[in-house]
Amino acid sequence: MTEVRALVLTGFGLNCDWETAHVLALAGARAERVHLNQLISKAKSLADYHILVIGGGFSWADEHGAGVILAMRLKYRLGEALLSFIEKGGLVLGICNGFQVLVNTGLLPGFETGRLSRQVALINNDCGRFRDQWVHCVFETASPCVFTRGLKAMDLPVRHGEGKFFAEPEVLERLESTHQVVLRYALADGRPAGGAFPENPNGSLHDIAGICDPTGRVLGLMPHPEAFHHWTNHPDWTWEKERCRRRGLPRPREGAGVQLFRNAVDYVRNQGAL
Ligand SMILES: NC(=O)CC[C@H](N)C(=O)O
Secondary structure (H helix, E strand, O other): OOOEEEEEEEOOOEOOHHHHHHHHHHOOEEEEEEEHHHHHOOOOOHHHOOEEEEOOEOHHHHOOOOOHHHHHHHHHHHHHHHHHHHHOOOEEEEEOHHHHHHHHHOOOOOOOOOOOOOOOEEEOOOOOOOEEEEEEEEEOOOOOOOOOOOOOEEEEEEEEOOOEEEOOHHHHHHHHHOOOEEEEEEOOOOOEOOOOOOOOOOOOHHHEEEEEOOOOOEEEEOOOHHHOOOHHHOOOHHHHHHHHHHHOOOOOOOOOOHHHHHHHHHHHHHHOOO
């Protein structure tokens, strides 16, 4: 089978690229860490990949707002290449700082295809502090998102200072009606958090933790699926071990976050895009 090629962006303070490349490899892709300047100088081309991941970190130290400067670099130096990558069926995943970047470029929510203008924002957490914790996430099954097909719920870590999802009421309404809301922060029983802290760690409107574009091929989310690649990453893993022992069940094969990347790899394979 021909390989699925994923580009993991690096440089200027992005700092989750090794984990992200690792989990993409677990999911069956050939992942390559590529510096932003390699793309800008044309030493590397987006057109040679199927999946682009902009991961977490502190690009340009969050100056001028998290993800703003990287978004401007991408928009003005690689805007056309990005739009044509998406139009031709490429997948884009923005995790945390990467989500902030996608929002600041306008690629998310991407209402007007082919236009790069911002429509929503990720702003300072309501609690006024950086939050580093695990959250319960529930997925919207009606969403067109290709990364989250078949997913219902999972716990994932968040670590951010600017994660509050904000949009004007009419934009929120549009996101809801087009099912572009992909995942929400939830209570332990799976109901959306209803703004409750700390289940909703930042005060995001509608408990929104991630959205996609109308095609479902561009996803951005604040939680870090790459940081739940092994089942022992979860803070309750010793409980899980005991539960499996008592019930005679096998231990989990991997962390729940891997499935999101496997869905992307499977999507590329099934599209025959190879
Ligand atoms: N983990 C991250 O990517 C953090 C994103 C950004 N630096 C923030 O604090 O909001």
